[in-house]
Amino acid sequence: MKVGIIGAGRIGAIRADILSGHRDVSSIVVTDEIPAQSQRIAAATGAIVASGPDELLEAVDAVIICTPADMHVNYIELAIGAGVPALCEKPLATNLADADRAVAAVSKGGVQVQIGFNRRFDDGYRSARALIADGSLGTVTLIIGQHHDHEVASREYIERSGDEFHDQLIHDFDILRFVTGREVVRVHAAGATRGFDWFAEYGDFAQTVVTLWLDDGTLAVLCGSRQDPVGYDVRMEVFGTEDSIAVGLDERTPLRSVEQGVVHPANPYTEWIPRFGKTYALEMDAFLDMVLNDGPNDCTVQDARTALVIAEACSLSASEGRIVTLEEVV
Incomplete structure (x- = not known):
């Protein structure tokens, strides 16, 4: 071939x-x-x-x-x-x-x-999908996703990438649908450029927070940032009435605990290839x-279009400072 x-x-x-x-x-x-x-x-x-x-x-x-x-x-x-x-x-x-x-x-x-x-091909996300589908978690009550890049992308990249919702968090919008098997019905999004004011020149954000309501009533919160000094951090936490689980939490997760006796990651993920190369x-x-x-x-392409609709809704929400239903942008 x-x-x-x-x-x-x-x-x-x-x-x-x-x-x-x-x-x-x-x-x-x-x-x-x-x-x-x-x-x-x-x-x-x-x-x-x-x-x-x-x-x-x-x-x-x-x-x-x-x-x-x-x-x-x-x-x-x-x-x-x-x-x-x-x-x-x-x-x-x-x-x-x-x-x-x-x-x-x-x-x-x-x-x-x-x-x-x-x-969609990551073992952790697939395991979470299976546990939700077979009822092992009970009723899913809350989902939290984190997506933090280690190093800031170049101006040339940011100029052509859309914005943080369309380029970075669009991964998280897609995997939220994949893991839960549910659809997003409305969002509330906010963004900032703390420490990286130049993102505003492109109508973009360096930090974002999105609250999403799924069609079964489940709440999800997704957080993103374009720079994390410790490393490349992509995780998901799923809370249910019977169990709570985490995807992406291992010995290389770039998160430094300040609690006594907790070992810091010796070799944290610093980019997406070590984390998702497989x-x-x-x-x-x-x-x-x-x-x-x-x-x-x-x-x-329809899956991808749906993720894009969520991104569009988030951009509108951040711009107008209000909850946006997906029906408004479909």
Whole structure:
């Protein structure tokens, strides 16, 4: 099987490394607006360099879209037009109009497109999902999610990423739906730029807090920040009437207790690859199984659109300082 990669930045290189050792992949074709980036991947993995997306799509059986978020839908449409199944990095789009273009293209074209919400393949989140589904926690009463990056992203990245709701917390919106099997019905969001005033130049936040109401009455609270001096901290706590559990709480969790006798993490997570690296390989397995064997699509464009609706509702809520129902932005 021949697999293409459009976008040869960091995530493109990670995807290429996984593909280079995959049993179902015979060759990799890569292209990028910056030729030197394609050449680096080619040198590391033996990939073939294509002059552009059109040439690449003529040569492959499937494609991975690893471009900046504001280009995702353009390449999804191009892949569908070429009849090539695609795995596209999250988010689906940076606005609902573009997301609807992608949903319409998939519906009309009949070509499978999976969106890269990789946490769906994390063992911890899958265990939490199973415990909620089988009733082990009793009635779920409260969910708390934390998402804190270690180092602040560059201005160039922030400029094209949407905002913290669309870029960072959109992972948490998706995994909340995945773990609980429920839908968000309304949100209240707030943001700040403490310590990083320059985020305001892009209409963005450096810290965010969101309260979400699920359709069964469960409350969830999600907190995000663009910088955590201790490390990369992504967790979820689920409280029920029979049990309470945590995802992402282990010996590397970058959280320093001030209680006596508690050992500090000696090797805390500092970025997302050590924390979630395994999920990318599992996600690729699922995508290739979908292409080769007509397997299930583990994250559809409609799933991704729903996460985007939540992000849009949060942006509106933070802007207007009020509770926003998802019906207002659907």
